[in-house]
Amino acid sequence: MIGLYPAVLKLEGRCCLVVGGGSVAARKTISLLECGAQVRLVSPELTEELQREVQKGKITHIKRIFEKVDLDGVYLVICATDNTELNSQIAEYCEALHIPVNVVDNPELSSFFVPSMIKRGPLCISITTGGNSPLFARRLREELEKLIGPEYAELVVSLGQVRRLIREQVDDPARRRKFLEEILPPGTLADFDEEKMEVLRKQVKACISSLLE
Numbered sequence: 001m002i003g004l005y006p007a008v009l010k011l012e013g014r015c016c017l018v019v020g021g022g023s024v025a026a027r028k029t030i031s032l033l034e035c036g037a038q039v040r041l042v043s044p045e046l047t048e049e050l051q052r053e054v055q056k057g058k059i060t061h062i063k064r065i066f067e068k069v070d071l072d073g074v075y076l077v078i079c080a081t082d083n084t085e086l087n088s089q090i091a092e093y094c095e096a097l098h099i100p101v102n103v104v105d106n107p108e109l110s111s112f113f114v115p116s117m118i119k120r121g122p123l124c125i126s127i128t129t130g131g132n133s134p135l136f137a138r139r140l141r142e143e144l145e146k147l148i149g150p151e152y153a154e155l156v157v158s159l160g161q162v163r164r165l166i167r168e169q170v171d172d173p174a175r176r177r178k179f180l181e182e183i184l185p186p187g188t189l190a191d192f193d194e195e196k197m198e199v200l201r202k203q204v205k206a207c208i209s210s211l212l213e
């Protein structure tokens with residue numbers, strides 16, 4: 001397979017269709033919900049986890065087998081049934097309608113894959129093996145999760161605040177960059193620990209106060 005083009009989607013308020021109600025459909029549905037998508041889920045049966053989400057009012061559940069009309073108005077599709085022929089048929093419809101489609105049992109027919117993800121607030125690290133080894137993607141995520149702790153969420157949020165402030169107050173792009181380089185010089189994240197985190201927090205605070213003076 002030739003190289004993949006990585007991109008991140010903004011799904012808030014978008015209608016995304018999941019076909020199937022098993023454990024794979026559940027995993028994909030939960031990650032769509034976490035991104036603020038509106039999920040339309042078509043399946044005669046649901047796992048308990050999905051039933052709970054439906055009860056919370058988070059999913060529009062269409063309790064029957066797939067019909068082509070289910071594709072109306074959707075932004076993307078995940079075919080997650082255990083019926084290979086049906087998954088391929090839906091992929092064909094999507095291709096004709098130019099709707100991005102993920103087919104959980106057929107990488108060839110998928111127009112996009114779902115990567116393994118580490119999320120820390122606005123920070124998102126995605127891992128793909130291009131379908132070569134989903135289990136490897138998972139194992140690598142598990143190792144990287146040990147390095148990227150929950151504190152990264154707070155860190156990235158405060159870097160966002162300081163960067164917005166710099167953009168408001170400093171006109172010259174070269175000076176803006178200099179400010180940011182001072183906070184994050186090369187090597188900042190090497191052997192990052194709580195002590196280094198504290199130094200970085202202080203630098204962010206100092207930069208904010210100097211800009212507000």
Ligand SMILES: C[C@@]1(CC(=O)O)c2cc3[nH]c(cc4nc(cc5[nH]c(cc(n2)[C@H]1CCC(=O)O)[C@@](C)(CC(=O)O)[C@@H]5CCC(=O)O)C(CC(=O)O)=C4CCC(=O)O)c(CCC(=O)O)c3CC(=O)O
Binds near residue numbers: 136
């Ligand atoms: C192509 C792709 C299409 C797509 O679904 O987007 C795809 C396809 C297939 N997966 C299969 C199997 C497994 N998938 C997982 C797990 C994950 N699969 C995910 C993504 C992808 N899976 C896309 C490529 C991603 C990439 O490599 O870059 C992850 C990352 C994201 C997610 O699904 O949310 C999530 C880990 C999330 C995490 O924990 O971090 C496990 C392990 C487990 O369940 O713990 C197994 C069993 C072990 C194994 O096979 O490796 C099978 C064979 C089914 C069978 O044998 O019947 C196919 C079909 C085929 O390959 O033909």
Ligand SMILES: NC(=O)C1=CN([C@@H]2O[C@H](COP(=O)(O)OP(=O)(O)OC[C@H]3O[C@@H](n4cnc5c(N)ncnc54)[C@H](O)[C@@H]3O)[C@@H](O)[C@H]2O)C=CC1
Binds near residue numbers: 044046047065082105
């Ligand atoms: N991409 C991935 O990460 C992975 C993909 N797989 C593949 O995903 C497939 C699904 O796996 P599971 O969720 O474990 O299967 P499952 O058997 O638990 O669930 C299948 C679901 O599809 C629904 N379904 C069947 N026919 C339907 C129709 N015509 N319309 C709507 N819904 C229909 C069933 O009601 C059921 O809820 C497997 O066949 C496997 O090949 C498996 C593991 C990981």
